[in-house]
Amino acid sequence: MVDYSVDRNLAILGINNPPVNALSFHVREGLFNGIKQANADRRVEAIVITGKGKTYCSGADIREFSIPSAGKGLVTLGHRIEDSDKPVISAIHGNALGGGLEIALFSHYRVANKNAKIGFPEVLIGLLPGAEGTIRLPRVTGLAFAMDAIASGRRFDAQEAHKHGILDTICDGDVLQEAKAFSKKIIGQPLDQRRLSKTHVKDAADVDIKFEEALAQIKRKYRGLIAPILCLKSVRNSAKMSFDEAAAEEMRLFGELLTSSQSIGLRYSFFAERSAPKWKLPCGACADNTTPVDVKTTGVIGAGTMGSGIAVCLIRAGIPVILVEKNQKMLDQAIKTISRILTGSVKLNRMTEKQREHSLKLLKGASTLDELAGVDMVIEAVYENLELKREIFHQLDKICKSSTLLCSNTSTLDIDNIASATQRPDKVVGTHFFAPAYIMRLLENVYGTKTSPTTVATVMELGKRIGKICVLVKTCYAFVANRTNQPFGAEASFMVEEGALPQDVDTVLENFGMPMGPFKVSDLSGIDVGWRIRQEVAKALGLKLTLETRYRMGERITTLADRLYEMGRYGIKTGKGWYRYEPTNPRKPIPDPDVAKMIQKHCMDMGIERRNIPAQEVIERCLFSAINESFRVLEQRIAEKPEDIDVIWQYGFSFPRYGGGPMFYASQVGLKKVFEKICIFHEQFPYSSHWVPSDLLRKLASHSTEIPMDKWTQFISSSKL
Numbered sequence: 001m002v003d004y005s006v007d008r009n010l011a012i013l014g015i016n017n018p019p020v021n022a023l024s025f026h027v028r029e030g031l032f033n034g035i036k037q038a039n040a041d042r043r044v045e046a047i048v049i050t051g052k053g054k055t056y057c058s059g060a061d062i063r064e065f066s067i068p069s070a071g072k073g074l075v076t077l078g079h080r081i082e083d084s085d086k087p088v089i090s091a092i093h094g095n096a097l098g099g100g101l102e103i104a105l106f107s108h109y110r111v112a113n114k115n116a117k118i119g120f121p122e123v124l125i126g127l128l129p130g131a132e133g134t135i136r137l138p139r140v141t142g143l144a145f146a147m148d149a150i151a152s153g154r155r156f157d158a159q160e161a162h163k164h165g166i167l168d169t170i171c172d173g174d175v176l177q178e179a180k181a182f183s184k185k186i187i188g189q190p191l192d193q194r195r196l197s198k199t200h201v202k203d204a205a206d207v208d209i210k211f212e213e214a215l216a217q218i219k220r221k222y223r224g225l226i227a228p229i230l231c232l233k234s235v236r237n238s239a240k241m242s243f244d245e246a247a248a249e250e251m252r253l254f255g256e257l258l259t260s261s262q263s264i265g266l267r268y269s270f271f272a273e274r275s276a277p278k279w280k281l282p283c284g285a286c287a288d289n290t291t292p293v294d295v296k297t298t299g300v301i302g303a304g305t306m307g308s309g310i311a312v313c314l315i316r317a318g319i320p321v322i323l324v325e326k327n328q329k330m331l332d333q334a335i336k337t338i339s340r341i342l343t344g345s346v347k348l349n350r351m352t353e354k355q356r357e358h359s360l361k362l363l364k365g366a367s368t369l370d371e372l373a374g375v376d377m378v379i380e381a382v383y384e385n386l387e388l389k390r391e392i393f394h395q396l397d398k399i400c401k402s403s404t405l406l407c408s409n410t411s412t413l414d415i416d417n418i419a420s421a422t423q424r425p426d427k428v429v430g431t432h433f434f435a436p437a438y439i440m441r442l443l444e445n446v447y448g449t450k451t452s453p454t455t456v457a458t459v460m461e462l463g464k465r466i467g468k469i470c471v472l473v474k475t476c477y478a479f480v481a482n483r484t485n486q487p488f489g490a491e492a493s494f495m496v497e498e499g500a501l502p503q504d505v506d507t508v509l510e511n512f513g514m515p516m517g518p519f520k521v522s523d524l525s526g527i528d529v530g531w532r533i534r535q536e537v538a539k540a541l542g543l544k545l546t547l548e549t550r551y552r553m554g555e556r557i558t559t560l561a562d563r564l565y566e567m568g569r570y571g572i573k574t575g576k577g578w579y580r581y582e583p584t585n586p587r588k589p590i591p592d593p594d595v596a597k598m599i600q601k602h603c604m605d606m607g608i609e610r611r612n613i614p615a616q617e618v619i620e621r622c623l624f625s626a627i628n629e630s631f632r633v634l635e636q637r638i639a640e641k642p643e644d645i646d647v648i649w650q651y652g653f654s655f656p657r658y659g660g661g662p663m664f665y666a667s668q669v670g671l672k673k674v675f676e677k678i679c680i681f682h683e684q685f686p687y688s689s690h691w692v693p694s695d696l697l698r699k700l701a702s703h704s705t706e707i708p709m710d711k712w713t714q715f716i717s718s719s720k721l
């Protein structure tokens with residue numbers, strides 16, 4: 001795990017723990033012994049710590065944090081490095097992150113390749129740099145930089161690190177060669193001033209004012225998160241306490257964070273996000289054994305909000321797009337919108353003007369499907385109507401070359417049904433983007449019964465290329481995202497019918513950690529949009545809709561949103577929806593007594609007695625209904641693993657990352673408790689089929705001990721596989 005070699009007067013300790021050279025137990029042991037050995041070796045005059053392969057060191061092994069007291073060895077190792085009688089140089093390429101940067105700060109000197117990335121990302125997993133990082137960095141950079149870097153977790157480049165004194169030198173080529181050359185300048189120099197524990201924070205006098213400024217910013221930016229605040233407190237200690245006192249306090253704060261529910265959730269999310277792209281099909285094909293085809297050209301059909309957003313994603317990633325829209329006015333408008341979106345990206349420094357111009361050159365408008373004959377992939381993004389989509393796929397099948405993949409940006413419709421309109425069902429797949437497509441990171445890829453592994457591999461790869469977090473799911477009505485979110489929204493509305501007001505429900509869920517409650521989201525996305533979907537569904541089912549009912553096809557429903565629509569309250573776009581909006585601040589939702597009156601009248605007319613709804617009930621009804629549906633989705637193998645559902649909720653519905661997602665939340669509450677509550681709600685609300693308890697959940701909950709998440713799918717009855 002650490003390769004020890006001697007090159008003339010230098011001992012080279014090469015960390016060799018692919019893929020990211022994490023500081024696992026054996027790496028720490030290897031470095032410790034290497035320093036000891038080098039100090040005892042009379043040939044050696046200086047020691048270089050370097051990383052084998054692509055990187056120097058990406059920090060502690062996050063998986064080890066679930067082992068009590070793991071990690072303590074890092075501080076012991078650090079002290080051994082700093083106390084070395086022979087100078088230690090860290091030679092950095094790739095990443096020096098977290099514990100990796102701490103090892104560099106225990107070293108006496110640091111040299112790096114100009115492409116290296118440096119940082120303390122611990123806060124992103126709910127921790128702080130616990131091996132004296134919060135005490136050492138301010139001694140090098142001063143307080144303001146250290147507070148910002150540690151509390152934000154941002155990665156910065158070698159130039160910035162050099163400017164702030166973290167690096168002694170940066171080089172263009174091989175960093176090990178540079179370290180060897182550098183050693184000649186420092187061998188024989190006194191080491192004491194290079195030992196950071198012997199130095200002081202230079203701007204310590206300003207600590208209180210800098211702390212207050214940073215704290216105010218952090219509280220605004222990272223609402224509800226504990227780790228950024230403790231990061232700042234620990235940096236403050238570096239200026240107010242002796243080195244040893246501050247380090248002891250840092251260790252205590254690290255321990256507090258390590259066992260916090262936020263950090264446990266964030267660490268889960270770190271790995272869940274990385275597990276999502278590792279897809280697997282029932283036939284055994286998977287990400288590791290399937291090669292995607294190269295997509296060089298694409299077509300997008302429909303120049304509405306979704307089509308334009310998808311086109312932005314593609315051209316931004318350098319992929320040419322033919323945007324097909326038969327309505328010329330709409331096409332012109334879409335091209336203007338796309339150009340405006342890219343201008344916005346330039347203003348936000350997300351791309352340069354030159355990149356914007358290059359991207360726009362990749363976009364071509366067209367009015368007929370015939371233009372798509374030669375493209376490698378088509379993404380259809382017309383509105384949600386099965387017949388229309390089937391007709392388009394039927395035509396595309398005739399027009400496009402035989403290898404073209406045909407993707408549908410549908411949020412609900414059956415992929416098998418769409419595929420059956422073609423002679424190439426193996427090349428048909430769902431690509432469900434979330435609005436606005438150029439901002440939202442989630443891409444829910446949907447395979448049908450006949451979709452080939454190559455087609456799946458290709459859309460998963462394309463998603464990655466355009467910067468999306470891809471999750472693969474099997475076709476069913478509404479897939480995983482909308483299917484599991486539907487009960488969440490329905491329960492929120494039912495509670496408003498039973499006694500809460502929209503703002504009450506929103507506030508509870510925002511306090512839980514959702515950035516925006518469901519009624520604010522509904523105002524943002526448009527009440528008319530939901531109304532139109534309900535009309536389409538009713539038309540397809542041959543139903544006549546009325547406002548004066550509480551049940552449809554044996555299911556409880558509420559017509560409150562339809563009543564808002566009838567009042568012309570479409571949400572933010574009309575200045576009125578569940579809330580009202582002042583023209584002077586059109587984004588700020590203000591509770592509206594007219595809405596309260598409408599709700600009360602609705603309840604009187606429908607004979608509903610209103611009652612007080614406690615906050616706990618809001619959380620349980622919204623989340624447990626989504627959890628129950630999630631277990632069904634898992635049981636039916638619509639989702640392959642619980643982590644996939646959680647990633648969908650994080651990136652599709654902004655579920656707080658520290659909360660993990662509905663499945664992780666269930667695991668933390670305890671499946672027995674969740675199941676019992678679902679049974680109670682099922683009795684209380686017999687006309688909501690989302691409360692019928694999932695068999696899988698029942699089975700897991702009946703176990704005498706909690707079953708860990710990675711074992712849940714083993715309990716699916718074989719008859720359901």
Ligand SMILES: CCCCCCCCCCCCC[C@H](O)CC(=O)SCCNC(=O)CCNC(=O)[C@H](O)C(C)(C)COP(=O)(O)OP(=O)(O)OC[C@H]1O[C@@H](n2cnc3c(N)ncnc32)[C@H](O)[C@@H]1OP(=O)(O)O
Nearest residue numbers: 022058059060061062071072098099121129130131255274
């Ligand atoms: C109870 C009282 C106890 C008191 C104890 C007190 C003791 C005090 C001692 C404290 C010691 C603290 C030390 C330190 O401050 C803490 C840390 O260092 S925390 C870790 C900080 N580092 C990170 O957060 C880096 C995380 N990784 C990344 O950001 C990225 O992976 C990357 C390094 C930028 C590389 O990105 P990519 O190239 O895109 O690759 P992937 O992300 O896909 O990763 C590839 C593969 O590697 C796995 N992995 C990555 N980093 C780690 C890691 N740090 N530990 C373990 N595994 C890691 C990743 O999961 C992928 O594997 P896969 O999941 O695909 O199998």
